[in-house]
Amino acid sequence: MEPAHKELLRRHQLELSGQLLVSDTIVPFLYQENILTDAQVQEIESQPTDRQKTLKLLQLLPGRGPRAFPALLRALDDFSWVRDKLVLELQDAPGATGETAADVWRPPDSVLQRVPSDRELSRLASRLGSEWEAVLLDLGLSAESLFRCRADHSLSSHGATLAALLQWRRAEGKKASVQRLLQSLQAADVHPSVLQDVLL
Structure with missing residues (x-):
């Protein structure tokens, strides 16, 4: 995941954890796309509340490779207002073309x-x-x-x-x-x- 994407998710962590319900569609979609492993799905689902499940997902995603962020955006179909806000903020970010890891x-x-x-x-x-x-x-x-x-x-x-x-x-x-x-x-x-x- 690119540094700009990691930073965006980190900044909105608390807000997202209050708005998203990840168990129904988001986690199954990310599992289907090979972004999450079996063990990670179980780790997320073992959290006692919806908020903690979302926080656990946001904690795992940055380490799941370059496809993780685009897949998350696709998984947010049921939460299009959240997705649109993230995309808009990413486009408005200073130096959105940003520094690459290199x-x-x-x-x-x-x-x-x-x-x-x-x-x-x-x-x-x-x-x-x-x-x-x-x-x-x-x-x-x-x-x-x-x-x-x-x-x-x-x-x-x-x-x-x-x-x-x-x-x-x-x-x-x-x-x-x-x-x-x-x-x-x-x-x-x-x-x-x-x-x-x-x-x-």
Whole structure:
């Protein structure tokens, strides 16, 4: 999800939680569109009140990739006044064309061209959440390789992520650069600051 979309939802969190009823149409639609997982739907539905269900949904959505915000707008058919207000505010926002994730942090070329070390990949593995598989698929690892990494490290998501990152670096050699990592992080909607923390 783009920074502007995250900020918009954060700003309107309390207002939305008082206006939306997410259980009937919004959550099922986002599940159908593969924005929410089974576990996340259960997490939302286990909240005791409608307000808390909406707040939980708004808390989960920013981490669900670039399709999450457009899908949310489509899911708001029954709440068109809310959708129209969000769209209008987004268009009126200063610099609505805004900064992209790439503008936020741009390391020097000397850093971009180098191959990340074991230590850096380990630190990255500990910072990547549920997006790690999307990142590694974008880096070119096969679904079969990811499945093997998950199976070999079933008790540790850090271990599985690190194994997959090391496999990518071994396969790509000198082409396994920081720049390539940065591209895949952005493709999976992971903020570049995650990589910045790892490299500094």
